[in-house]
Amino acid sequence: MTHSTTDPSRLIATRLCHDLASPIGAISNTADLMKEMAADSSAEDVDMVARTAERTSQMLKFYRLVFGTGSGGPMDIARFTDLMRCQEVPGRIGLTVTSQTNGTIETDQARIGGLLLMVARALIGLRGEMRLIVPEGGMMPSVAARGDKIDSNAGLLDLVSNPAASTFEPKHVEFVLLRDAVADAGAVLSIQRQAAQITLTPEAAARA
Secondary structure (H helix, E strand, O other), X not given: OOXXXXXXXXHHHHHHHHHHHHHHHHHHHHHHHHHHHHHHOOHHHHHHHHHHHHHHHHHHHHHHHHHOOOOOOOEEHHHHHHHHHHHOEOOOEEEEEEEXXXXXXXXXXXXXXXXXXXXXXXXHOOOEEEEEEEOOOOOOOEEEEEOOOOOOOHHHHHHHHXXXXXXXXXXXXXXXXXXXXXXXXXXXXXXEEEOOEEEEEEEEOOOO
């Protein structure tokens, strides 16, 4: 099923449910196991609950940033980097965050950085590497990614590069949100592709 951009709230709700189902399910399953084992519950089980709960909390904060209203002022770069970590998957999808500033990042730029990672993660598939670069001087972040699914998923880029693209699956809502966020910032998205690699860089739009 596809939906129009005129109803983003339902798309966002669907996306949240989709992405949070797995970690919340893990919490529930582990809790059931601990109840059955009672006093014999191992430290490993407890640790799994703690890790999953923490990841879920980070994902909610991340979604608040990329799907929210963007209020709250500049964000500390260390906090921003920490939030971005929820987009990596240990053992499958790696993430490197390279910041050229030790200060803060504007909320709109942070939102674009998060959406860039979501788009890159959707493009690379189940395995790959992502690198998020935060330049100095107030410039917008960029992302470079590699993965063996990028070429087969390249058709999704039409959602982020074509203003006329208005229907899409809820799981791809980040592509359209990135398109709109970059346009709202008065920029255009530069897309550079090579075999199994892609770089997405918001650049200032040329003045007429």
